[in-house]
Amino acid sequence: MTGLMSPEQLEAALRDIGEERYHHKHPFQLELNSGGLNKAQIQAWALNRYYYQCRIPIKDAAILSRMENADLRREWRQRILDHDGISDDEGGLRRWIALTDGLGLDREMVESTDLVLPATKFAVEAYVLFVRERTLLEAIASSLTELFSPLAIGARVQGMLANYDFITAETLAYFEKRPPQATRDSNFALSYVKEHANTVERQQAVLNSLIFKCSVLWAQLDALYHAYVAPGHIPPGAFDPARDVS
Amino acid sequence: MTGLMSPEQLEAALRDIGEERYHHKHPFQLELNSGGLNKAQIQAWALNRYYYQCRIPIKDAAILSRMENADLRREWRQRILDHDGISDDEGGLRRWIALTDGLGLDREMVESTDLVLPATKFAVEAYVLFVRERTLLEAIASSLTELFSPLAIGARVQGMLANYDFITAETLAYFEKRPPQATRDSNFALSYVKEHANTVERQQAVLNSLIFKCSVLWAQLDALYHAYVAPGHIPPGAFDPARDVS
Numbered sequence A, B: 001m002t003g004l005m006s007p008e009q010l011e012a013a014l015r016d017i018g019e020e021r022y023h024h025k026h027p028f029q030l031e032l033n034s035g036g037l038n039k040a041q042i043q044a045w046a047l048n049r050y051y052y053q054c055r056i057p058i059k060d061a062a063i064l065s066r067m068e069n070a071d072l073r074r075e076w077r078q079r080i081l082d083h084d085g086i087s088d089d090e091g092g093l094r095r096w097i098a099l100t101d102g103l104g105l106d107r108e109m110v111e112s113t114d115l116v117l118p119a120t121k122f123a124v125e126a127y128v129l130f131v132r133e134r135t136l137l138e139a140i141a142s143s144l145t146e147l148f149s150p151l152a153i154g155a156r157v158q159g160m161l162a163n164y165d166f167i168t169a170e171t172l173a174y175f176e177k178r179p180p181q182a183t184r185d186s187n188f189a190l191s192y193v194k195e196h197a198n199t200v201e202r203q204q205a206v207l208n209s210l211i212f213k214c215s216v217l218w219a220q221l222d223a224l225y226h227a228y229v230a231p232g233h234i235p236p237g238a239f240d241p242a243r244d245v246s
Helices: A005-022 A027-034 A039-065 A070-084 A090-101 A106-114 A119-132 A136-148 A150-165 A173-196 A200-229 B006-020 B027-035 B041-063 B071-084 B092-102 B107-112 B116-134 B137-146 B149-161 B172-196 B200-229
Strands: none
Touching: A005 A136, A005 A173, A005 A200, A027 A039, A027 A150, A027 A200, A027 B107, A039 A070, A039 A106, A039 A119, A039 A136, A039 A200, A039 B071, A070 A090, A070 A173, A070 B027, A090 A106, A090 A200, A119 A200, A119 B006, A119 B027, A119 B116, A119 B200, A136 A150, A136 A173, A136 A200, A136 B137, A150 A173, A150 B172, A173 B116, A200 B200, B006 B137, B006 B172, B006 B200, B027 B041, B027 B149, B027 B172, B041 B107, B041 B116, B041 B137, B041 B200, B071 B092, B071 B172, B092 B172, B116 B200, B137 B149, B137 B172, B149 B172
């Protein structure tokens, strides 16, 4: 990164980061897709990932609150509508609950987030803080992991349906809706970033924002792997499948 | 916790939390003490723990900035003096650098914090945010892990000197100075908490603050264990002993 990149070069550099650091390559994700996990491990994943899901509209509201331009706000608010829905029985967050319901997790326990791994909370809250404290350009750039999610979701849904008899298309309804939303959202964010990252410093900040966000996702799977796969050291107070599922 | 506890009952409840959740019981710590780690793993520990150390005076300054009372500030500022010293060649942070120096880590690399595990940064920043956003009572209560550190440090120094030939008393100078400081500081914080946690809600908040802080320390060792002990999955971009030590 010694000089100013063209918008196309910047996009290529962002895609390189995704190829290297997006969590589609994480061992937990690979085992999830290939049938290598048991039900308790998938419960732990869905429970912890719920914490990420429930902070997404809060993160997007923080970004929205920093946008001076109404056109921009009209575009960005769609993310919040998608996640929260029109009423309590729809939207992305509700579809995530369909997954935790389908996995036999108590809804009140899930929604309390009391048994989520502390490391999950630390990573997710770092993301919320990032979009509050960094520039708007960096906040928008940190959403660019969505560029890589449709492909990852495709592999995940196919793998989970093929490999786990307790997984049905209904429990995976969240993932059915996401790819077109993610594509629309990330195309918009990518255009914004390519237009506004017009200095060397801003381009570097944009790349660092995507690296940061990849580390937020990666760290969540590291924590799950450590607690529930190998060596299986569940931290004090966190979800214990042997104790917390009736 | 159904009713108001006496100050002595509150102290006992705090000590119970430490017994159960303080990181002296973490597998990484136990292996560190007993000689079960290799030099590269201890390098990773010292490098990552440097990030915690370098945020401690920032955390204490945030607490100081919220104290309206000059007596209280005079008491609390001692922590910052201890950590930062009178000049660049002394103080707790400098003594931590003596440890990373002694382990053969490049000082510039350590001080950049570029190769620290993202999970370490997320946990430590969660602690800094906690003392900024919660009540002063909760911020002070979160420091009470220091009640348990003198005993843990004793076991650590004895174990490390006995079990690793690359560890000397000089490299462990940090730990020699800490126990009397920690005892003085935690006695003050404990008195403050016992006096001011005078409602059921405040007592519960104090207990939760200590639980939170224990999880900050525990999560750091979880991340180290996952990356450098078993299964040894180093996240993209983090310290790799095979690459980053000359």
